[in-house]
Amino acid sequence: MTVHDQSFNEQQLWAELPQWQQLQLWWQQQSESQLLQLHTELQHQLRENGATFDPWLEQQRQLDLMPWLVSDSEWQQLQAGVKQRQLLLSMILQDLYGPQQLIQQGLLPAELIFQNKNYLLPCHQLVPTHQQWLSLLAVDIGRDSKGQFCVYADQSQMPAGLGFVLEHRLAFNHCIGELNHSIGKSQLAGFFRKLQLVFAQGTGHTAEGRRPLCGLLTHGKRDAAYFEHAFLANYLDIALMHSADLMFKDGALWLKTVTGLQQVDSLMRYLPDARCDALELDPDSTGTAGLLQSIRQQQLFCANPPGAALVDSAVLLPFLPQLCRVLLNEELQLPGTAAIWCGEPDLLQQVLSDAMQYRFHRVDTGQSWLWAQLEPLQQQQLQQQLQAEPRLFIAIYLLPLSTVPCWNATQGEHQQYGVLRLFGLLSEQHSPAVMPGALARISPDPLYLQHHYSMGFVAKDVWVLADQDHAVSLLQNTQKRILLSRHSGLLPSRVADHLFWLGRYNERLNLVCRALRYTVPLLTSAGVSSFQASTSQQQDSRALVRFCLQANGTLPDSAALSSLQQTSALQQALSELFSLQHPAGLAQVLKNLLFNAQSVREYFSEDTWYVLDKLQLALTQWPNPLNWQQPQQMVRLLDEVILLQTAIYGLNNETMSRTQTLRFMDLGQHLERALQSVTLLQEVFVFDQGRNCSASLMESVLRMTDTLMTYRRRYKTELHPLAVIDLLLLDDSTPRSVGYQCARLASQIQQLPKPGAAVVLSREQKLAVELVSLLQLAEPEQLFDDQLQATPELRLLLQQLHTVLRQLSDSITLSYFSHAEAGKSWQSF
Numbered sequence: 153m154t155v156h157d158q159s160f161n162e163q164q165l166w167a168e169l170p171q172w173q174q175l176q177l178w179w180q181q182q183s184e185s186q187l188l189q190l191h192t193e194l195q196h197q198l199r200e201n202g203a204t205f206d207p208w209l210e211q212q213r214q215l216d217l218m219p220w221l222v223s224d225s226e227w228q229q230l231q232a233g234v235k236q237r238q239l240l241l242s243m244i245l246q247d248l249y250g251p252q253q254l255i256q257q258g259l260l261p262a263e264l265i266f267q268n269k270n271y272l273l274p275c276h277q278l279v280p281t282h283q284q285w286l287s288l289l290a291v292d293i294g295r296d297s298k299g300q301f302c303v304y305a306d307q308s309q310m311p312a313g314l315g316f317v318l319e320h321r322l323a324f325n326h327c328i329g330e331l332n333h334s335i336g337k338s339q340l341a342g343f344f345r346k347l348q349l350v351f352a353q354g355t356g357h358t359a360e361g362r363r364p365l366c367g368l369l370t371h372g373k374r375d376a377a378y379f380e381h382a383f384l385a386n387y388l389d390i391a392l393m394h395s396a397d398l399m400f401k402d403g404a405l406w407l408k409t410v411t412g413l414q415q416v417d418s419l420m421r422y423l424p425d426a427r428c429d430a431l432e433l434d435p436d437s438t439g440t441a442g443l444l445q446s447i448r449q450q451q452l453f454c455a456n457p458p459g460a461a462l463v464d465s466a467v468l469l470p471f472l473p474q475l476c477r478v479l480l481n482e483e484l485q486l487p488g489t490a491a492i493w494c495g496e497p498d499l500l501q502q503v504l505s506d507a508m509q510y511r512f513h514r515v516d517t518g519q520s521w522l523w524a525q526l527e528p529l530q531q532q533q534l535q536q537q538l539q540a541e542p543r544l545f546i547a548i549y550l551l552p553l554s555t556v557p558c559w560n561a562t563q564g565e566h567q568q569y570g571v572l573r574l575f576g577l578l579s580e581q582h583s584p585a586v587m588p589g590a591l592a593r594i595s596p597d598p599l600y601l602q603h604h605y606s607m608g609f610v611a612k613d614v615w616v617l618a619d620q621d622h623a624v625s626l627l628q629n630t631q632k633r634i635l636l637s638r639h640s641g642l643l644p645s646r647v648a649d650h651l652f653w654l655g656r657y658n659e660r661l662n663l664v665c666r667a668l669r670y671t672v673p674l675l676t677s678a679g680v681s682s683f684q685a686s687t688s689q690q691q692d693s694r695a696l697v698r699f700c701l702q703a704n705g706t707l708p709d710s711a712a713l714s715s716l717q718q719t720s721a722l723q724q725a726l727s728e729l730f731s732l733q734h735p736a737g738l739a740q741v742l743k744n745l746l747f748n749a750q751s752v753r754e755y756f757s758e759d760t761w762y763v764l765d766k767l768q769l770a771l772t773q774w775p776n777p778l779n780w781q782q783p784q785q786m787v788r789l790l791d792e793v794i795l796l797q798t799a800i801y802g803l804n805n806e807t808m809s810r811t812q813t814l815r816f817m818d819l820g821q822h823l824e825r826a827l828q829s830v831t832l833l834q835e836v837f838v839f840d841q842g843r844n845c846s847a848s849l850m851e852s853v854l855r856m857t858d859t860l861m862t863y864r865r866r867y868k869t870e871l872h873p874l875a876v877i878d879l880l881l882l883d884d885s886t887p888r889s890v891g892y893q894c895a896r897l898a899s900q901i902q903q904l905p906k907p908g909a910a911v912v913l914s915r916e917q918k919l920a921v922e923l924v925s926l927l928q929l930a931e932p933e934q935l936f937d938d939q940l941q942a943t944p945e946l947r948l949l950l951q952q953l954h955t956v957l958r959q960l961s962d963s964i965t966l967s968y969f970s971h972a973e974a975g976k977s978w979q980s981f
Contacts (some may be wrong), residue, residue, distance in 0.1 A: 170177065174335055175221065176685070184564070190327060191217045191561050198325040201766050214610045215320055217559045220570065222617040227338075227588070230293070230301060233486025234260040235584040238289045238471065238576040241306065241463050245285035245481050249276050249459055259475060261495060263543050264467050268515040272425060274432040275459030278448055284578045286422065287350050288453040293486075293590075294571040294602070296550040302378070303488040304571075304602055306468075307692035309461035310422045312356060313573050315380035318344070318387060318812065320613040337615040338588030338775075341764035344578055348388060348586045351418040351577055351610060355455050363405060365642065366418040367393040369428075373582070381422055386754035397646050402444020404451040408645040410812055410968045411905045416446075418453045425458040430681065433458065442665050466491065466513045466546050489551050495543035503547045504535065510547045511603060512538070522550075522603050553598040556612070564916045569598040572614065588616040642749045648816045650751040655820025657745040658797050663828045664738055665699050665797075666856035668729065669790045671696045672783050674893050691840075697725050699835045703828050704736040730786070733776055739774055742793070742795040757807040760800060765795040812905070819900050819964065823906075824950070826923075827957045833881060833890075837873060844940050847871045853880070857888040874936050876944070882927055890953065894923040897960070905969070916972055920959040926952055 181188075215879040222230070247254050248271070254260045265271050290311035296302050306762050321340055351366040351571050370381040372394050377929040385392040391407065397407050398416065406413040426434040431441035446452040462468070468475070469491035494500045503510055507523040511535065514520075538545055555567040578584050594614035595601050671693045731737045731846055749764050751757070755765070770793055802823065808814040833846045836853055837845055856862040859879055867875050884891035897921035906914070913921070926949065935946040 158830060159452075175219070177217070177272070185313070187217060187559065188561055191559070193327045196540065197326050198319065213316075214560075214580055215323055216594060216610055218557055218565075218612065219274055219611045220556055220572075220614045221592075222590075222616045223233075224613060226301070227618045229617045231334070231586045233301075233484075234291050234576045234586045235578075236476070236482075236485050237291060237303070237306070237472075237479070238286055238578050238584065240476050240480060241308070242284045242286040242469070244468060244475060245460060245462065246279070246281065248282070248462065249278060249285070254475070259478060260471055260545065261469075264495075264546075265462075265710065266495070267544060268462060268465055268467055269518040270425065270459075270461040270465045270467075270515075272459045274429075274444055276967055278444060278459060279457055280450060281353070282580060283453075284580060285457065286460060287353075287578055288347075289463075289576045289578070291486075291574045291576065292571060293574060293682075294551045295554040297554055299554050301486065303330070303486055304548065305466065306463045308456050308463045308571075309425055311456065311575060311712075312380070312422070314376060314575060315384035316611065317575075317587070317591050317614075319380075319383060319590055319609055320591075324613050335615065336617065338618050340587060340589050341585040342497055343575070343577070343585060343589075344388060346582060347351065349422070349582055350455060350579050351388075351453075352392065352583065353418065360535050362415075364417045365391065365414055366421075367391040367407065367416055367808070369393050369398075369419055369421045369423055370397070371395070371427075373421060374747060378503075379423070379753060382753040390420075390515075391642065391644065392468070392754055393419075393644065395427075395438050395440045397644050398440040398443075400440065400446060403446065403449045405440065405443060407642065409642045410648045410816075411642070414642055416452060418455070419915050421458070422454045425461045428458045431831075465515055465518065466548055466689040467515050469548065470546065490549035491547075492547045493540060494545040494547055500538065500542050504538065507531070507535075509550055510552060513546045513548065513839075514544055515546065520603070522599055524550050525598060525603075537892065548606060550599065552600055553601065556592075557596065557613070558594055558610075560610075568594040568596055568610075569601060570594040570612065571601045588618065590614040629941055643812045644721070644818075645969050647752050647755065648812065649965070650748045650822040651755070651813060651817040652748055652964065654745065654748040654752070654971075655744065655817040655822075656824040657741055657748060658800060659821045659824040660703055660828060661738070661741045661745055661797050662743065662794060663825070663832070663856070664703050664729075665790045665794045665833075667696045667700050667703075668726075668738070669787055669794070670695065670852040670856050671700070672786050672790075692846055692852065695835045695839065695849060696852065697722055697729075698839065699828075699832050700729055700738075701725060701736070702831055702835075703742060704738065730774070732771075739771060740773060745797070755808075755813055757803065760803045763796055763799045763803060766798075767793065815900050815903060816968075819897065821895045822896045822900070823957060823961055825888070826890050827954065829880060829890050829893070830950050830954050830957070833877065834947075834954075836945050837877065845873050850876050859886060859888050862886060873940055873942075874932060877935055878932055882930060882932060884927070891927050894920070894927060896922055914967070915963045919956055919963060921958070923953065923956050927958070942977060 194217060198213065198215055244254065248260075248265060253870075255262050255265060286308050288308065288311050290307040290313060292305040292307065293301050293303050295940075318340060346855075348840070352364070368385040369376055369383055370387075370392060382392050392406060394414075397408055399408065401413065404903055405416045405419075407416050421428060423439065426439075426441045429436040429438045429441060429443040430437050432444045433439065443452070443454075444458060447454050447457055469488055470493045473484045474489060475481060492499050492503055494503060505598070510523055512521045512523065514537070521530075523531060525532070546555065551716070553569040553571065556570040556831055557565060559565050571593055572757045573593075574585065575587045575590075592614050593601060593609050594612055728734045728736070729738050732739045746764065746768055753761070768788065773789060804814060804817065824841065832853065836849060850873065851860065853876065854863050857880060864877055879886055879889060881890045883889045884895045885891055900918075901914075901916045901920045902912075904916065926953065930949055935943055935949070937943055
């Protein structure tokens, strides 16, 4: 038998095995080292996708190496049960926020609804009768000790986990492609395509010729949930929105963009109900005033409208079996864990006799307790509340969860408790759908799984072996006629603001790191056992340290600047620059850069995010405290940071279209480089009057601006301050010069959105022209006297440039980010 025949026979035998046996066989064929390598690659892939976000967190979300398999028969049961449950809950909400017949008929206790924290009176008749209340629902399911599926919670307010499921599958596809492709399973893309169709419900009122605008409303906090939302919005090709991005006008919700206000048609909400609308719900929140009114007037479709959180409160769980028989005339297909309304005395006593097995929920406050985790005094207090106001409590029986096989680097193969979160879609235009996969969480503590939803958890990819959907991507072939377009999509003002400051912080980080890279060696000569330096080295390094302090936002007074004459003061200043805690330190600049990058995660390619992730990891290697005996460690770290943050611009220039997205980041970069270069020249040539700039300091300045080679080609080895000023200030052909930055700013500002058909120059254009004019009118020979001292003309020119650059930054912010004068300036409707 040939090797080819033997291989063919093995493949045939493999294909004939049940899929769970194929997985088991593959697993047995892997060595411990191979499994460890795959596990490591899987976690790295999550980081590269932006799934984890903070290197300082002890508990990051991890993905277990063993997928959770769901058979075809099990999936049919789950799918039918979730579809029925979503339809039932949607009908209940439609009644409770409408005619309220269920309360009138005594099927639901009135006090449980009207005293419920999550029942919102302003949402009465919010959703029209022809729409489903629950277009999107998450159902939490566990296996009981007998292995049977059982529902223990529903989530409709913020159905978290959709983006995580997508990230997990993509990570598996990337790292374990061999196993992934050999086992037939249902893919996820079909579900997300149907989710896009659900969003299309809200575009019926869209004017002809206008592109519908759909969005995902998230919070402003940068955490794992935020990155999930950014990842999901990017995959679905919808806008990621904050409340501050939106405004209510003419009965509709509008998105603030750099080209004006654009009407929002559909929304998926990941904000708590009360924080969605500061006008009708919680006035102390930062929600968008008018959101409810825009839904009410059918100007906005919301997939999970405010008020749906009533489902999350567990208040309906005890009554669902009976409500299913009344509303659907059938039995509840997917059983739920035992849930008891404590308003009946006999049931309350039954619960208290076995309280250790229950989770208690109070509807008017939204509080929840696990009896088993309470101290004796707390248990006594809770019992008093139960006996005093029993009709406000729901008791939910804790599932005796079964275990699933797992694998990690520390324990190898072992068993842990696991739960599933399934996602369902419902609309009046399309048949119900359940995503053929789930968010699976595992833990050694079954109580933790049923009581907490933490962003730092261990997850499993769930494979549904029904093999019903073969679409593996939202991208698909089309036979339809297509209109060519170069439209790059809308750019929200908040996104433009983050991109602008990303450019500024990235350039600031670059220049400060370059300055420190040449300052540290000046103050730590080889062979010196302590922090010492010669007088000339101190004088040269003092100018660079002053520049770094001011570049990072520290504006010292004259007394503080004078104190830098002492070696100890220079040491203290450098220690602050390298401090992780100092608000103006180098690490803080890096954190600000990452904050702005993470805020616009959806605008970066995978390669760019990979570099950003590496830059983020540099924070964990930061020298703290500084070790002046090993300056090479600091220099190497600075070199690495410079390399990584320079790569960000290189990748973006290669991957991002030449649109307003890249333009605002480019504006931030060149404006910051111009500002910091002017500051550097002030510190080096103007600050120390009466002292000539030393050759070593001029050489350091040329090196840190990457212009030493250009200078030597022009002037050989002769260092002259006028030649340096001409190269770094006036020469508009040198990429590091102020003149080049000003010319680039003028060119980019010329292409910014204009106020309609206005022919007059904008304020930004006027300031850019002023910058270029200041440099063109300067007389180089008048900038230094015969003793090579800076003249008042140089001081005045640098001050004027600094002032105009600051004004330009403020003007861009006012015109494109704040919308303070939207009705009078450049916006049109």
